[in-house]
Amino acid sequence: xxxxxxxxxxxxxxxxxxxxxxxxxxxxxxxxxxxxxxxxxxxxxxxxxxxxxxxxxxxxxxxxxxxxxxxxxxxxxxxxxxxxxxxxxxxxxxxxxxxxxxxxxxxxxxxxxxxxxxxxxxxxxxxxxxxxxxxxxxxxxxxxxxxxxxxxxxxxxxxxxxxxxxxxxxxxxxxxxxxxxxxxxxxxxxxxxxxxxxxxxxxxxxxxxxxxxxxxxxxxxxxxxxxxxxxxxxxxxxxxxxxxxxxxxxxxxxxxxxxxxxxxxxx
Ligand code: ZN
Numbered sequence: 001x002x003x004x005x006x007x008x009x010x011x012x013x014x015x016x017x018x019x020x021x022x023x024x025x026x027x028x029x030x031x032x033x034x035x036x037x038x039x040x041x042x043x044x045x046x047x048x049x050x051x052x053x054x055x056x057x058x059x060x061x062x063x064x065x066x067x068x069x070x071x072x073x074x075x076x077x078x079x080x081x082x083x084x085x086x087x088x089x090x091x092x093x094x095x096x097x098x099x100x101x102x103x104x105x106x107x108x109x110x111x112x113x114x115x116x117x118x119x120x121x122x123x124x125x126x127x128x129x130x131x132x133x134x135x136x137x138x139x140x141x142x143x144x145x146x147x148x149x150x151x152x153x154x155x156x157x158x159x160x161x162x163x164x165x166x167x168x169x170x171x172x173x174x175x176x177x178x179x180x181x182x183x184x185x186x187x188x189x190x191x192x193x194x195x196x197x198x199x200x201x202x203x204x205x206x207x208x209x210x211x212x213x214x215x216x217x218x219x220x221x222x223x224x225x226x227x228x229x230x231x232x233x234x235x236x237x238x239x240x241x242x243x244x245x246x247x248x249x250x251x252x253x254x255x256x257x258x259x260x261x262x263x264x265x266x267x
Pocket of ligand 1: 008010036062064153154155
């Protein structure tokens, strides 16, 4: 079975459509969504519609989903651009759509799988913290009771593994370096293989899969992952999409220009 794990779509219809096309080609059967379906980009309703029609076996709430569907006007931690986009998005959605978003769980164990999902962190999902290093990962692992946990929120792919119980090494958490596969000037024209994490028995994995609709790892391509339960691998795919159209729509909607320019830089 192939599961596609998608996160931080952020109302980017062009990116989401490109990802869906690729999923069909890859033979994906089920989908898992890690939240932030809306916010920042110009197509919240279309993206919601797609997410709600695919075979979704798990979905959790992101902070943007929370703010567009609640009375929270403070939006702690949000800059002016993010706030502006939330208020714009609120007006685009109807009551039923906002209510659907407001009822999403903060974390979830996906039924029939070995996967837990959360937008931010398992130890404190409603605080919207970020996982950037082994210390954050360690906190998360204490609350992770399945071999696999997928998260989003930072829009920056990062992966950690925790070795199986081996006496004194039982607390050892390591970053999976290959997962980042950062694009630099030196490797930009080299063959670009998709990063893969082979899932080993007895180990735990915490994997941020990057963002579909607003990547921030200096690689503007849409990022998502496929978990193949037969091959026992998690693979991260990077997809080119029509950035120019997504930018045009942001500007036409009157959303902050920075939200358009950042898409081509992936920052
Ligand atoms: Zn996000």
